Amino acid sequence: MKHTLQLESISKWLPTASKPIIISGPCSAETEEQTIATAKQLAATGKVHALRAGIWKPRTRPGQYEGAGEEGLKWLIAAKKETGLPVTTEVANAAHVEACLKAGVDILWVGARTTVNPFSVQEVADSLKGVDIPVMVKNPINPDLELWIGALERLNKAGLTKLAAIHRGFSSFEKGPFRNAPMWDMAIELKTRIPELDIICDPSHISGNRELISFISQKALDLDMAGLMIESHINPDAAWSDAKQQVTPANLGKIIDGLVVRTVSSDNKTFKDTLSILREQIDQLDDEIMSKLAARMKISEKIGQYKKENGVTILQVARWEEIIQTRITLGKAMGLNADFTSDLLKLIHQESIQIQTKVMNKVEERV
Numbered sequence: 001m002k003h004t005l006q007l008e009s010i011s012k013w014l015p016t017a018s019k020p021i022i023i024s025g026p027c028s029a030e031t032e033e034q035t036i037a038t039a040k041q042l043a044a045t046g047k048v049h050a051l052r053a054g055i056w057k058p059r060t061r062p063g064q065y066e067g068a069g070e071e072g073l074k075w076l077i078a079a080k081k082e083t084g085l086p087v088t089t090e091v092a093n094a095a096h097v098e099a100c101l102k103a104g105v106d107i108l109w110v111g112a113r114t115t116v117n118p119f120s121v122q123e124v125a126d127s128l129k130g131v132d133i134p135v136m137v138k139n140p141i142n143p144d145l146e147l148w149i150g151a152l153e154r155l156n157k158a159g160l161t162k163l164a165a166i167h168r169g170f171s172s173f174e175k176g177p178f179r180n181a182p183m184w185d186m187a188i189e190l191k192t193r194i195p196e197l198d199i200i201c202d203p204s205h206i207s208g209n210r211e212l213i214s215f216i217s218q219k220a221l222d223l224d225m226a227g228l229m230i231e232s233h234i235n236p237d238a239a240w241s242d243a244k245q246q247v248t249p250a251n252l253g254k255i256i257d258g259l260v261v262r263t264v265s266s267d268n269k270t271f272k273d274t275l276s277i278l279r280e281q282i283d284q285l286d287d288e289i290m291s292k293l294a295a296r297m298k299i300s301e302k303i304g305q306y307k308k309e310n311g312v313t314i315l316q317v318a319r320w321e322e323i324i325q326t327r328i329t330l331g332k333a334m335g336l337n338a339d340f341t342s343d344l345l346k347l348i349h350q351e352s353i354q355i356q357t358k359v360m361n362k363v364e365e366r367v
Contacts (some may be wrong), residue, residue: 003149003194005156005163010198010226013134013162014086014107016049019261021200021227023088024252025052027242028065029072038234039079041249047256050107051079051087052229056096057241058113065240073103080106088136092120094127101131109136110151112168112205116140121151125158134162136200143170143183148190152197164198165190166229167220169206179208179245182216184223191224198226204245210236213247214255224264230255296348297355304356314356320349 014021024042029035035053042048053076057067068075073089080087086106091097092114100108108128114120115138128135135155140147152163167187169180187199201220203213217228233239236246247255266272307314324345331341 003153005152005194005197006161007156007163007194007196008161009196010134010162010164010200014049018047019227020221020225020259021050022048022252022256023050023052023200023227023229024048024232024249025087026233026239027054027204027231027246028057028240029053029055029068029075030065030240031068032075032078034234035072035075036079036082038232038249039083039085041234042232042252043083043085045249045253045256047253048085049227051076051083051085052109052231053079053087053089054241055089056092058092058111070099070103073099073105077104080104090114091124094123097124097127101133107134107136109166110138110155112138112141115151116142116144116147118147118150118154121154125154125160128155128160129158131160132162133160134164135160136164136166138166138168138202139170139186141171143181143186145186145189145193148186149193152194164200164226166200166202167206167225168202168229178206178212178216180206182206182219184219187225188223200227200229201225202229204229204231204242208242208245210245210247210251213245214258217255218259221259221261293348297351300352300355301359304359307356308360314353314360323349 010021026035026038039051042051053072055067055072055076056069057065076087076089079085088107088109089100089105090111091100091108092111097108110121110124114124137148137151137155140151148165152165155163165187167182167190169178170183170186172181187201191197191199201216203216203220204210206216207213213230217230220228230252231242231246232249232252233243233246234248236248237243239246304314306312324342327345328338328341332338
């Protein structure tokens with residue numbers, strides 16, 4: 001289901017001569033010297049379009065650095081005056097909003113820990129009624145697309161049209177190579193539902209590791225995201241928060257130089273003709289896949305009826321393990337990724353179980 005929001009493109013409220021849009025700066029504004037020095041070095045790269053810095057830091061446990069508070073806003077504005085670049089910071093409540101507006105912050109963002117709470121988002125939205133300022137909304141910590149969309153809707157209903165989303169990944173109990181699971185499908189679904197919405201990727205928070213920032217950044221651009229928010233610090237290893245995921249301004253420049261920026265389409269006639277033919281082939285194959293899946297589910301229904309008549313349970317563990325092993329082996333031989341095959345089989349098996357459950361619990365009509 002598509003959602004209709006009244007939005008202004010990021011190209012109008014953060015105009016740049018080049019793409020992608022780059023927002024960068026330290027995770028936290030620690031001191032005036034550190035904030036301004038980082039900003040000046042970032043501006044000197046000629047690749048940054050807006051400066052970011054955390055002023056209030058929501059920490060998981062007490063005792064960690066929680067930000068400089070309102071004093072840090074002065075440093076951020078001083079950095080703006082030194083570089084001429086617009087500045088942005090995170091807000092979590094009405095008091096933060098009021099302080100930022102008073103100080104002259106250009107762009108606000110709502111953090112993941114705030115997006116997850118509709119009460120907090122509504123407080124921010126209410127405090128911004130009648131104010132014409134851009135606001136970026138990070139995805140909630142947990143993978144809940146409705147919460148993400150809901151936060152954007154609340155701000156839009158408050159009259160804010162200069163909105164963008166920030167994809168920063170999602171927390172997961174199972175820890176993999178990234179700090180936050182990218183779950184690219186969530187960002188793709190958001191763009192599908194709100195096509196006019198610009199999405200910026202935050203490779204720093206997804207990776208949690210500066211060595212992976214280039215990889216995540218390229219993936220984001222290949223998915224046609226509008227820009228990147230990358231944390232940068234003059235001395236990353238000495239940073240007071242999130243040291244591992246920050247890069248020096250010089251290294252940021254190298255990362256950006258190494259990115260390949262592709263276009264959404266091409267005017268080349270041969271490209272268009274070839275792509276059209278390939279897409280037709282995909283459509284035909286998809287039709288065949290859907291037909292085969294429907295036929296498979298019909299057989300599952302018959303199996304459910306047969307199990308019911310013979311008093312046999314739905315789940316047959318040995319049979320399921322056999323399917324997993326043989327199909328993954330077959331898939332590998334055909335060049336399919338094992339994880340993909342496993343995930344696909346689980347979805348098919350889940351639907352088969354649901355169909356058989358309906359058959360099992362169906363009450364036969366008496367004549």
